[in-house]
Amino acid sequence: MSSTPAGQAPARAGIDPRGPRFVASITALLLLVDVLLGLIGPAAARSGTDWLLPALPLAQRAGDPAFVLLAVLAALFAWGALAGVQRGPFALLFRAAVRPRLRGPAELEDPRPPTFAQGVGLVVTLAGLVLQLAGVPYALPAAAAAAFVAAFLNAAFGYCLGCEMYLLLQRLRPRSSAAAG
Amino acid sequence: MSPLLALLVLAALVAAATGAGLLWRARAGRVRERHGEQRVSEAELGPQVRFGRRGTVVLLTTPSCALCPGARRTIRSELAGREGIASAEVDLSERLDLARRLHVFRTPTTLVLDPRGRIAARAEGGLDPLGLRSRLDALATTS
Numbered sequence: 001m002s003s004t005p006a007g008q009a010p011a012r013a014g015i016d017p018r019g020p021r022f023v024a025s026i027t028a029l030l031l032l033v034d035v036l037l038g039l040i041g042p043a044a045a046r047s048g049t050d051w052l053l054p055a056l057p058l059a060q061r062a063g064d065p066a067f068v069l070l071a072v073l074a075a076l077f078a079w080g081a082l083a084g085v086q087r088g089p090f091a092l093l094f095r096a097a098v099r100p101r102l103r104g105p106a107e108l109e110d111p112r113p114p115t116f117a118q119g120v121g122l123v124v125t126l127a128g129l130v131l132q133l134a135g136v137p138y139a140l141p142a143a144a145a146a147a148f149v150a151a152f153l154n155a156a157f158g159y160c161l162g163c164e165m166y167l168l169l170q171r172l173r174p175r176s177s178a179a180a181g
Numbered sequence: 182m183s184p185l186l187a188l189l190v191l192a193a194l195v196a197a198a199t200g201a202g203l204l205w206r207a208r209a210g211r212v213r214e215r216h217g218e219q220r221v222s223e224a225e226l227g228p229q230v231r232f233g234r235r236g237t238v239v240l241l242t243t244p245s246c247a248l249c250p251g252a253r254r255t256i257r258s259e260l261a262g263r264e265g266i267a268s269a270e271v272d273l274s275e276r277l278d279l280a281r282r283l284h285v286f287r288t289p290t291t292l293v294l295d296p297r298g299r300i301a302a303r304a305e306g307g308l309d310p311l312g313l314r315s316r317l318d319a320l321a322t323t324s
Binding site: 167 | 186273280
């Protein structure tokens with residue numbers, strides 16, 4: 001980015017790559033807590049030989065603490081996906097409280113890939129919420145676990161699973177619409 | 182589910198994610214030699230693309246690719262001072278036909294082409310500078 005030839009449109013402002021990883025660390029921890037809440041809650045409970053969840057009224061499916069926490073996390077993903085990964089609440093915390101204590105970043109990063117990945121996180125967590133409301137057992141902890149793996153890989157290894165989904169999703173689209181796009 | 186069993190599931194989840202991360206780190210960016218006859222043409226990569234006399238390095242990207250800028254820097258610095266090796270970059274989000282034909286699922290994917298466009302080496306999910314350097318050295322001696 002720094003060697004963009006003069007005369008070309010200035011490169012988008014890069015972001016400190018440690019910002020998204022800081023956000024992913026907090027997200028991963030909260031998602032792990034959510035998996036635990038999901039597993040000990042009604043999403044994974046049986047009453048006798050049947051699953052408990054389909055027998056519960058809608059309000060109790062939505063009142064499950066795991067559901068509430070995942071809804072909050074989905075809202076955070078939506079925030080990051082719409083406003084940009086560098087403008088979510090944890091990203092602001094990073095900039096205000098963490099970054100001033102660090103040395104300058106070795107290099108800056110394009111904010112678009114991690115922002116796209118926030119959108120992937122939103123889709124996964126929303127799927128878990130909808131399936132829990134539909135009364136599907138284990139759907140909510142499973143969705144939280146999938147999102148946890150992605151956030152954990154980003155936080156611990158700097159590997160952005162959601163970013164790599166981009167090409168995969170494009171390739172899965174039917175050939176006709178792909179040719180048009 | 183009992184809390185104890187739930188904690189065991191959690192431990193297994195963290196262990197599996199750690200294993201996946203270590204596996205990914207060990208494999209990402211490794212430049213692997215290719216012995217097949219798969220080729221790409223100049224025209225297929227873009228109207229401006231001309232192969233180098235000794236070979237060509239092709240970087241396949243997407244707009245959402247987090248590791249592509251790093252791979253781009255690696256290619257630029259490894260090609261500096263080398264004669265006869267060209268480079269090209271293709272945004273696969275506009276070239277899904279190429280992504281399908283070359284079976285690209287991850288970006289960055291880097292191809293090292295011999296002078297006739299045969300794929301001599303390929304790296305996925307990052308680009309190891311030392312691996313690229315040794316492939317470029319090999320191109321320089323065989324062609």
